[in-house]
Amino acid sequence: MTYGRGAGTSCGGQKPTNKILWRTLTFFFFFAAVSLLALPQAAQAQNFTINSFDVDGNRRIETGTIIARTGIEPGQTVTAGQLNDAYQRLLDSGVFETVELTPRGSTLVIEVQEYPTINQISIEGNSRVKDDVLMEVIASQPRRVFTPQVAESDADLIAEIYSAQGRVSATVIPRIIRRSDNRVDLVFEVAEGTTIEVERVSFVGNRVYSDRRLRRVLETKQATFLRTFFQNDTFIGDRIEFDKQVIRDFYLSRGYIDFRVNSANVEFTRERDAFFLVMNITEGQKFSFGKITTVSEIPGVDAAAYQDALKIKPGVTYTPTLVDSSIARQERLGLKQGVDFLRVEPRVTRNPRDLTLDVQFVLTRGPRIFVERIDIEGNTTTLDRVIRRQFDTVEGDPFNPREIRQAADRINALGFFATSDVEPREGSSPSQVILDVDVEEQPTGSLSLGGSYSVTDGFGIAIGLNESNFLGRGQNLGVTLSTAQDAEQYIINFTEPYLLGRKLRFDLGLGLSSTNSSFASYDTESLFFNPQLSYAIGELSAIRLRYGWDRSEMTQQDDEINGAVISSEIDQGKRTSSTLGLSYVYDSRIGGLNPNAGVLFEVGVDAGGLGGDNKFFKTTARSIAQTKVWSEEVVLRATLELGALHWRGNDFSRTIDRFVLGPNTFRGFEPAGLGPRDLSNGQDDAIGGNYYWVARFETDFPLGLPEELGLRGGLFYDVGxxxxxxNVNTAGADIVGADGSVRHVIGVSVLWETPFGPLRFNFSKALKKEEFDKEQNFDLTVQARF
Known part of the structure; x- marks a missing residue:
């Protein structure tokens, strides 16, 4: 259709002529408008009959495959819309960089350009993360087709790895270098950026606990002046979510059942080189347990017996952990009594007036569902039995969701797996459940290098090799080599946590030690072998049965003159001890009713004389009580230790067989600086004693200094x-202090938490001591692990 230019008009024409002209123009414009409206409809309705295809540009993809992908058959009549659909199908196949469809008569010409093949992949600009680590996460691979979408996704995955290390400003750009034969080199250009630290962690809405106390709960730490050595002060988004959960658990365990985290805001500093983390929280009010009752909805089941099994008392701070442990205790009682499918449902009633929660434990019978089997997947090294023994439930047992959750927690706590999931699903019938255990293993071996310093042994280093999942059996095997100026030790440890498939822990220690102390006039060498069995007899208590064998010797130091007692003991040469011991341990510091207080009590007796040279009974006991006060800012601790040695037989004991106290037991004195001494031959030899007792009272508290320094103060008082x-060979000896006397020591401490380990500086003064005691007014202990 040809469009022409319209003729011009004269403004001086007659009126009839104007009329005719206006009518002509009106008709012309009307006809033109109708024609223009009709044109698109005619184009849209255009059809093409395709009898043949002409495909060009393909090298790897067969022509027939491309034609089939269009969805057009020879002889088919298609519209422009169907051609567009064919074009989109070819493009969506993901193998073509460009596609062009052109109908030429009855032939459809298809021109394509295939995506190139990846020749090689390289990563440039990365120094903090190795190529091997980054290559594991990307989907692009050599000799595969290159697609921009996959390359961009790979770049995002690499950036996420850097973000997890606190380098949130890292950028990754994928680029291609074209080669011959439609090949490309794929290069990921990495700009690592700098580590973004958390400059400050603060809280809004906390009234009971200070920011300082709450910061100790979080995994995220704020940067200090030693930030170079810290890893947990970098910003990691996933860690913030974890912190929100642990802060919630912290408050719930202390009775704040209405606690919530309103928000956790992360903001850049003004210089945009660090973050501020601000948690807005609502503490709520603290609740305690009110009335604790038990009712039974199962005929024949007496609720009174289950009520007696509870350990919760009214007035105790409410915590969900105690409720859960009470449910477990009642369910175990049900198993003993043969009550199948027992379920304990806690019903909580709130009493706002006195801030108590009444808990009624309702005994009901759950659905009759059994465990059909346990399927374990993902473990290539760890044996199935290592995972199965974390379940108290076996095939055929009644299904108990709470026990399954606890088993899942135990599997995760093993430390063998990066991830672990336990999910129940319906089995072969509605009354059967299959437990799917899906794990992903992680490395379980470790190499550690440590350093230490103590007044007793001087500076030292320790090298440790440890495998916590030896041969996939869940066993622990470790080798430790430690050497210091005045002591050396080489130890091999082995642990089997489930001996003979039972909850019976077996520990074995084999080692060689030697000392060359500047605080003694003799050296020692010892070879020892110590197997031990441990069995839990309660939730917080255990018994330990052990055997000990050692061959030890006291030797003379070069150019050293000894007193009569030490000389006679050196003359005894090598002596062997073979002992059998039994201990009872009760520890409520972690799993007890009060998260802020706990008690450790341990008592043991060892009988020597099952062969060997030495015959004796040795009894030791230790008790520790600890609590936190003043919003958990101040720690109070009291410790009592005592020991007694009863020597049997006609021979004499040696100093290394008796009790000798060091600064870790009694502060304010040198190693072996108090107790009986032999002054013969002009010497001053500590010879130890058969009995001792020590009471230590201490506290540590914040100093009010900037928290970033990591400094706390302490006070202590030791008496013993x-x-x-x-049983000492006193021939020719001049012994003083045999009857003993009570010593008193007071002191102050400075505790410094450093990236290298905890440092403790003790400054002490003996209030009461003997003239022959050797006082030590300063003591520093350093233990570090790198």
Whole structure:
């Protein structure tokens, strides 16, 4: 259709002529408008009959495959819309960079350009993360087709790895270098950026606990002046979510059942080189347990017996952990009594007036569902039995969701797996459940290098090799080599946590030690072998049965003159001890009713004389009580230790067989600086004693200094005695202090938490001591692991 230019008009024409002209123009414009409206409809309705295809540009993809992908058959009449659909199908196949469809008569010409093949992949600009680590996460691979979408996705995955290390400003750009034969080199250009630290962690809405106390709960730490050595002060988004959960658990365990985290805002500093983390929280009010009752909805089941099994008392701070442990205790009682499918449902009633929660434990019978089987997947090294023994449930047992959750927690706590999931699903019938356990293993071996310093042994280093999942059996095997100026030790440890498939822990220690102390006039060498069995007899208590064998010797130091007692003991040469021991341990510091207080009590007795040279009974006991006060800012701790040695037989004991106290037991004195001594031959030899007792009282508290320094203060008071030399060879000796006397020591401490380990500086003064005691007014202990 040809469009022409319209003719011009004269403004001086007659009126009839104007009329005719206006009518002509009106008709012309009307006809033109109708024609223009009709044109698109005619184009849209255009059809093409395709009898043949002409495909060009393909090298790897067969022509027939491309034609089939269009969805057009020879002889088919298609519209422009169907041609567009064919074009989109070819493009969506993901193998073509460009596609062009052109109908030429009855032939459809298809021109394509295939995506190139990846020749090689390289990563440039990365120094913090190795190529091997980054290559594991990308989907692009050599000799595969290159697609921009996959390359961009790979770049995002690499950036996420850097973000997880606190380098949120890292950028990754994929680029291609074209080669011959439609090949490309794929290059990921990495700009690592700098580590973004958390400059400050603060809280809004906290009234009971200070920011300082809450920061100790979080995994995220704020940067300090030693930030170079810290890893947990970098910003990691996933860690913030974890912190929100642990802060919630912290408050719930202390009775704040209405606690919630309103928000956790992360903002850049003004210089945009660090973050501020601000948690807005609502603490709510603290609740305690009110009435604790038990009712039974199962005929024949007496609720009174289940009520007696509870350990919760009214007035105790409410915590969900106690409720869960009470449910477990009642369910175990049900198993003993043969009550199948027992379920304990806690019903909580809130009493706002006195801030208590009444808990009624309702005994009901759950659905009759059994465990059909346990399927384990993902473990290539760890044996199935290592995972199965974390379940108290076996095939055929009644299904108990709470026990399954606890088993899942135990599997995760093993530390063998990066991820672990336990999910129940319906089995072969509605009354059967299959437990799917899906795990992903992670490395379980470790190499550690440590350093230490103590007044007793001087500076030292320790090298440790440890495998916590030895041969996939869940066993622990470790080798430790430690050497210091005055002591050396080489130890091999082995642990089997489930001996003979039972909850019976077996530990074995084999080692060689030697000392060359500047605080003694003799050296020692010892070879020892110590197997031990441990069995839990309660939720917080255990018994330990052990055997000990050692061959030890006291030797003379070069150019050293000894007193009569030490000389006679050196003359005894090598002596062997073969002992059998039994201990009872009760520890409520972690799993007890009060998260802020706990008690450790341990008592043991060892009998020597099952062969060997030495015959004796040795009894030791230790008790520790600890609590936190003043919003958990101040720690109070009291410790009592005592020991007694009863020597049997006609021979004499040696100093290394008796009790000798060091600064870790009694502060304010040198190693072996108090107790009986032999002054013969002009010497001053500590010879130890058969009995001792020590009471230590201490507290540590914040100093009010900037928290970034990691400094806390402490006060301590030690009192005790070491005495009795009834089994000592006193021939020619001049012994003082055999009857003993009570010593008193006070002191102050500075505790410094550093990236290298905890440092403790003790400054002490003996209030009461003997003239022959050797006082030590300063003590520094350093233990570090790198």
């Amino acid at each position: 005695n070491l005495y009795n030399t009834s």
